[in-house]
Each structure stands twice: as structure tokens, then as C-alpha cells.
Amino acid sequence: MGTCILKNVLLETGFEYDGDEIIRTKTGLFCVAIEDGKIKSVIPNKPKDVDAIDAKGLLMLPAFKDMHIHLDKTFYGGDWQAVKHRTGGVKGMIELEQQILPDMLKTSTDHAEKLIELLQSKGTSYARSHVNIEPTSKLQSLKNLQKALDNKKKGFGAELVAFPQHGVFYTNSAPYLKEAAQMDIDFIGGVDPYSIDGAIEKTMDFTVQLALDHNKGIDLHLHETGESGLKTVEYLIKKVNENPTLKNETFISHAFVLGRLEAAQQEAIAAQLGNAGIGIVSTIPFGRLIMPIPTLYKHNVTVMTGNDSIIDHWNTWGSGSVLQKTNVMAQLYGYATEFKLSRCLKLATGNILPLNDNGIQQWPKAGDTANVVLIDASCSAEAISRISPVKSLIHQGNIVF
Structure with missing residues (x-):
């Protein structure tokens, strides 16, 4: 120290x-x-x-926190690669990952360290990183990332999410998730249980029980914007209310469906999320989809942000700066006054404000x-x-x- x-x-x-x-x-x-x-x-x-x-x-502020990133699979630190044309949605990307991950794993520790250095240069000293747990990587992606984090521990901290990128049951990731849950991870992850696994309740019941059995939190990727997305949010709220130890330890990443709801529905769901202690981790999308972050704040829902992908096979837009994410949020919602701008800082700092x-x-x-x-x-x-x-x-x- x-x-x-x-x-x-x-x-x-x-x-x-x-x-x-x-x-x-x-x-x-x-x-x-x-x-x-x-x-x-x-x-x-x-x-x-x-x-x-x-x-x-110079102005002293709390160090920044990137609360949604994939340190374990990145092209950063290597040659520039734009996203290639892709088809088949998330399942098409699963097929792509099954092809490219074996080669990516050969350099993933080094690339993770380079990405950590980028985050540090932008003022971030802590991250929540999702790490692939699936039949292609098995536990190797986790082990490689843990090595990178150990090499960088003097200047960087992290919490890890065991992330079944290829579905819990779609590619039979369940055995590897059970093994990862006994290792040094903090959250059990998930992704689009209906569109990937074909069943909301089966997948969410497995995820919740695994978290309960091993005293972990939950952080679920939810991209689905239709009825299945809303039903997944509602079912997770139900399960957390049934298991109070998961309150304030459960998060939904992306949660794009919230941006598709009518205002009255947004208010109702935000109130339920707030009461259940379920947070939202948003990458602050803009354009065709605007997330109801002011409504979430109104109902005391914890909101955090992250860069998600910096440069990988999913996208190439990440700057590494959560301060930039905060700037985007301020622009989207018209937070232009001195007071409202100052309040936005909590998005970058993990809800710490100087005043x-x-x-x-x-x-x-x-x-x-x-x-x-x-x-x-x-x-x-x-x-x-x-x-x-x-x-x-x-x-x-x-x-x-």
C-alpha cells in the first residue's frame, strides 16, 4: 500500500x-x-x-468504475479489426465464437492486461468483468483473466461474472458454471434465456439456485426487447422477492426492453425493480433506443455503466472512458445545469459523489x-x-x- x-x-x-x-x-x-x-x-x-x-x-474525484466489460475476450492490444458482416443474431455470434475463441485464448491474458491499461488511462481503477464460461473455453478464459488481474492488482481491482455467453443449456454450459461457482467469482451471469435457451423459467431457476447455493450475486445480460424480455424481468423480480438475500446483489445488464415500454409500464417496472433491489447496468445506448434512466433514478434503482466491448467481434466503439458514458447520459436527458451535471458523476464512480x-x-x-x-x-x-x-x-x- x-x-x-x-x-x-x-x-x-x-x-x-x-x-x-x-x-x-x-x-x-x-x-x-x-x-x-x-x-x-x-x-x-x-x-x-x-x-x-x-x-x-487538479480536481480530485473518486476513481471511476467500469461495471460492464468483457476483459477476457478482446482484440485490444493487437491489430485493428473492424466488425465483420454477421448473420443469425446472437446464435450466429455463438457459432463465430466457437470458431475464434481457441485462438483468442492463446493471447487473452496479454490482451486483457493491455485493456486494463487503457481503462486506467481513462481514470478507471475497478471493473466488473464478464468472463466466458462455456464448452469451448471451459474454464480457461477465467484462468487467463485471473492471471492478468493478478499481474495488475497493484493498480486495478475487479469483480467477475461467470458468463454463459453460449447459453446455459443451448451448449450445455451448466456443468462448467457449477464448477466456476466454486472458484473466485462474484456473480452468476446469464444471457437472453428465452431466445437462446428457449425457456425463461428453467434457465432463471438454474441461475438463481446456483447463486443461492454459492452465495453469489446475479448479473444477467438481457437484450430481448419483446414480450420475452418483459417476462424475464418480471420473473427475476419474483425470484429475488422470494429470496431476499439476492436483494441489492442482482443486476440486469442492458435491459433494452425497458426502453420499449410505454411510460406507465416503465414507471411500474422501475418501482418493482427499486423495491426488489435489482440494479440496471446500461451502456447508455442512443439513437433508436433510449433507456428510461431518469425513471429508474426516480424509483431508487441503482444504475451503473460500462464500456462492454472496446474492440472485439461484437463491436468496435468502446473508448474505455466511463466519463464519456456519463457525458452521453447528460446529453440524452438534458442534464445541462450545474446541479444536474454534477449529479451525473455517480454513473462513473459507482454512486460516489463529492457533494x-x-x-x-x-x-x-x-x-x-x-x-x-x-x-x-x-x-x-x-x-x-x-x-x-x-x-x-x-x-x-x-x-x-
């Missing part, structure tokens, strides 16, 4: 008002001491402290884990609006760059 003192650190201290309207974020320069991976103290600035590292007025809604400083404070970024911006609202450059990353007290 690192030990250091930073001076001339810019921190948010409150809001400035014009009547009832927040027009600016107040800031000040501070001295932040870090010891044994924790923030030891936040005290008035000591600019003449020769033993302190000069942060030069609460009343402008009271709540981060950083003594005892907080020292996962921080130093960014070239005057406040978090500007950082989001301009996707300001990250100048330094500290993970558990270790200076990454």
Missing part, C-alpha cells in the same frame, strides 16, 4: 446559489494524506510542504479507500461536460500514473 501526501488538491466544497438556482460549484485547495491504501486526512492546504506531491490544482444534493461535502474523508483520479477540470460538472483529461490515477494508495 502506498503512503503519500498531496498538496494543492482541488476539492469541491459546496454549491453557490443565485436565489434558489445552483449556478456554480465551490472549490478549495487542500492537502490530502494517504496511508495504507486509505485517505488518512483532508486538511487545509500546505503549499510550502516540500515533502508533499504537488497536485497543481450530496444539499451541497455538503461527503467525499473524500478520513477512512475512505484511496481510489482517486486527478483531472484537469474546475469541478465535476465541467469534467462531465467536457470529458476532461485524466492526469493521474491512484488505486488503493498506489500511484498508477
Whole structure:
């Protein structure tokens, strides 16, 4: 664990008002001491402290978290490859993966490390990575990724989802999932149980029971936008309510069906998700599909984001920046005021904000884990609006760059 003192650190201290309207974020320069991976103290600035590292007025924010990514299967770190023409939907992609994964596994550890370095350069020090568990890779993709994470553990942390990309039963991934559940993973994953496995209840019952048996969370890929998508969401809500230990440990990734519902249905489902403690992990799609994120927030649904694929056989659009994802969200929903922009930061930080809604400083404070970024911006609202450059990353007290 690192030990250091930073001076001339810019921190948010409150809001400035014009009547009832927040027009600016107040800031000040501070001295932040870090010891044994924790923030030891936040005290008035000591600019003449020769033993302190000069942060030069850069804004300190919580380090970012990419909560939906596939570190285990990426072309990043190798030659450029655009997506090839594909047919057959997700099942067609399963066939493609069965062909290409054996070669990808030969370099997957190295490519994962390169991808981690990209995320770090964008201010991310923690990720939730889905990792393929299926008959082609068996457990090798997991083992290769765990090696990469071990090599990068000084500057990066992760939680893992055992992900049956090729279906639980469509390719008989169940035995491998059972084995993976006994290893160092955190969530049981899934993908489109109706369109891939042909049965919502059978697949979801298996997933839920496996999570319960091994004290894991659940993170389900759900791309389906029709009736089957809605029924899957409703069935998962039912199962979580029947098994309260899964509350606040269950997530639906993508959940595109929510963007296809009428407003009244969105409100009703969002309320049920909030009551069940089921979170949504969205890549913030735009264009033909706009997710009802404001409605989810209204009903206290945890919303997180991630880059999903940076460059692989699925798509090539990922920048590695969750701050960019936050910027897209702000644009989509018209979060343009100082206050609303500042609130958007929680999407990138795993729901940590320097100021609460009343402008009271709540981060950083003594005892907080020292996962921080130093960014070239005057406040978090500007950082989001301009996707300001990250100048330094500290993970558990270790200076990454």
C-alpha cells in the first residue's frame, strides 16, 4: 500500500446559489494524506510542504468504475479489426465464437492486461468483468483473466461474472458454471434465456439456485426487447422477492426492453425493480433506443455503466472512458445545469459523489479507500461536460500514473 501526501488538491466544497438556482460549484485547495491504501486526512492546504506531491490544482474525484466489460475476450492490444458482416443474431455470434475463441485464448491474458491499461488511462481503477464460461473455453478464459488481474492488482481491482455467453443449456454450459461457482467469482451471469435457451423459467431457476447455493450475486445480460424480455424481468423480480438475500446483489445488464415500454409500464417496472433491489447496468445506448434512466433514478434503482466491448467481434466503439458514458447520459436527458451535471458523476464512480444534493461535502474523508483520479477540470460538472483529461490515477494508495 502506498503512503503519500498531496498538496494543492482541488476539492469541491459546496454549491453557490443565485436565489434558489445552483449556478456554480465551490472549490478549495487542500492537502490530502494517504496511508495504507486509505485517505488518512483532508486538511487545509500546505503549499510550502516540500515533502508533499504537488497536485497543481487538479480536481480530485473518486476513481471511476467500469461495471460492464468483457476483459477476457478482446482484440485490444493487437491489430485493428473492424466488425465483420454477421448473420443469425446472437446464435450466429455463438457459432463465430466457437470458431475464434481457441485462438483468442492463446493471447487473452496479454490482451486483457493491455485493456486494463487503457481503462486506467481513462481514470478507471475497478471493473466488473464478464468472463466466458462455456464448452469451448471451459474454464480457461477465467484462468487467463485471473492471471492478468493478478499481474495488475497493484493498480486495478475487479469483480467477475461467470458468463454463459453460449447459453446455459443451448451448449450445455451448466456443468462448467457449477464448477466456476466454486472458484473466485462474484456473480452468476446469464444471457437472453428465452431466445437462446428457449425457456425463461428453467434457465432463471438454474441461475438463481446456483447463486443461492454459492452465495453469489446475479448479473444477467438481457437484450430481448419483446414480450420475452418483459417476462424475464418480471420473473427475476419474483425470484429475488422470494429470496431476499439476492436483494441489492442482482443486476440486469442492458435491459433494452425497458426502453420499449410505454411510460406507465416503465414507471411500474422501475418501482418493482427499486423495491426488489435489482440494479440496471446500461451502456447508455442512443439513437433508436433510449433507456428510461431518469425513471429508474426516480424509483431508487441503482444504475451503473460500462464500456462492454472496446474492440472485439461484437463491436468496435468502446473508448474505455466511463466519463464519456456519463457525458452521453447528460446529453440524452438534458442534464445541462450545474446541479444536474454534477449529479451525473455517480454513473462513473459507482454512486460516489463529492457533494450530496444539499451541497455538503461527503467525499473524500478520513477512512475512505484511496481510489482517486486527478483531472484537469474546475469541478465535476465541467469534467462531465467536457470529458476532461485524466492526469493521474491512484488505486488503493498506489500511484498508477
